[in-house]
Amino acid sequence: MSIGNMDKWAELRTAYQVAKLGTVSAAAEALGYHRATVNRHIDVLEAEIGTRIFIRHARGYALTEVGEDVLRVAQKTESLIDDLAGRVQGGKTQIDGEIKLTILAPFAGLLMSSIADFRVQNPQCTVVIDASEDLARLEYGEAHIALRAGAKPDHPDYVVSSFGQIGFNLYAHDSYVQRHGLPTGVDDLSGHKFVVPQTIGRGLPVNPWINDHVQADMIAMSSRDIWVIIEAIAAGVGMGFIGDHEAASRGKFSAVLPPNKEWTVPTWLVTHVDLHRTQKVQAMLACLKSTSLKA
Structure with a gap:
């Protein structure tokens, strides 16, 4: 695969739209191209890379x-x-498109008030949440912002800031x-x-305690x-x-x-250095940090 000297940005953008929308017709409409142009861009990109990037099937x-x-x-x-286009237009204030966050599911509730604030300020921007144990690779653009727990991430291209401590009970x-x-305590x-x-x-971090104290006949549901x-x-x-935050919010x-x-456990807001200063990411980080937990 030869990509070292690839300069096919128009073709790359076309392929992205096909992948995102699923069909050539939808991509052509979104880009304002003819279907033949979309097909040609894909052919050129695959020739440049030296392998197929799409599998054609009946549905797309x-x-x-x-x-x-x-x-x-x-x-x-x-x-x-x-982001560059927004800056060139004189500091575009309206943020649109999508911003993707990746989190661990138990911590989702921590972000919702911040996301609500972000949406009030940026109603044209859609927030996409990936609640998964799989850590998104920010260097590949899989997410704009990650909320991670545990040891502080040490990837050299990550920008990391504390979000505070999360307790469980x-x-x-x-x-x-x-x-x-x-129960009156652990002995009861x-x-x-x-x-x-x-x-x-x-x-x-509570899993070792569960292993030590909860026997099979004590489990009502899993x-x-x-x-x-x-x-x-x-x-x-x-x-x-x-989480203590979940118990407090539900009552x-x-x-x-x-x-x-x-x-x-300590939690961290993580972004990639390439996207950290973009208007979209900075706007979301400002909302998240305004409601972050006390360290």
């Missing part, structure tokens, strides 16, 4: 593995060009307490039921999905670990155990 175009990499480059390039909802009572768990993640051993777990705990199915939760520093 699907990306190959190489095409996925091309798309990431195009996404990042489009963000930079759009074992909580029981009022509906559970009314039926089963509240006999007879109580728990809602736990299906996969224990990695991820949240799930791979954090939102299912939270809803089950809120319904009184059993006690379970959730009617009682902490079962004293606060534990080992169940507190």
Whole structure:
């Protein structure tokens, strides 16, 4: 694959639109091109790269593995060009298009008030959230901003700032307490039921405690999905670990155990140096930092 001297930016932009919209017709309409022009741009780009970036099928175009990499480059390039265009137009104040954030699902609630503020200020910009354990590669433009937990990211091209500390605890909802009572402590768990993640051993800092104290016959329900777990705990199915911020925002939760520093993790806002200064990213960061947690 030869891409070292590739200068086909128009073709790259066309391929990006085809990948994003799924068909040549939709891409042609979005770009104001004829269908033949779109097809020619794809042929030229694939010839330049030396391999296929699309698989043609009856319903449209699907990306190959190489095409996925091309798309990431195009996404990042489009963000930079759009930001440059705004600056050239004299400090464009209206932010549009998409801004993508990647987070771990348990922390989604921390961002929603900030996202609401951002949307009020920038109603033409769509916020896309990827709540996944997979860490997006910011250097490939997979996301504009990442909220990460744990050790401070040390990638040389990342710009990292503290978002504060997030604590977890074992909580029981009022509906559970009314039926089963509240344990007096770690030595009073006999007879109580728990809602736990299906996969224990990695991820949240509370997992070792669950391994040590929750026996199989104490589990009322388990799930791979954090939102299912939270809803089950809120319904009184059993006690379970959730973030202190989640319990406070929902109300009617009682902490079962004293606060534990080992169940507190630092969080970080992460951007790539190439996109960090863009108008879109700076606007979102300003909203996020205005509601960040106390360190």
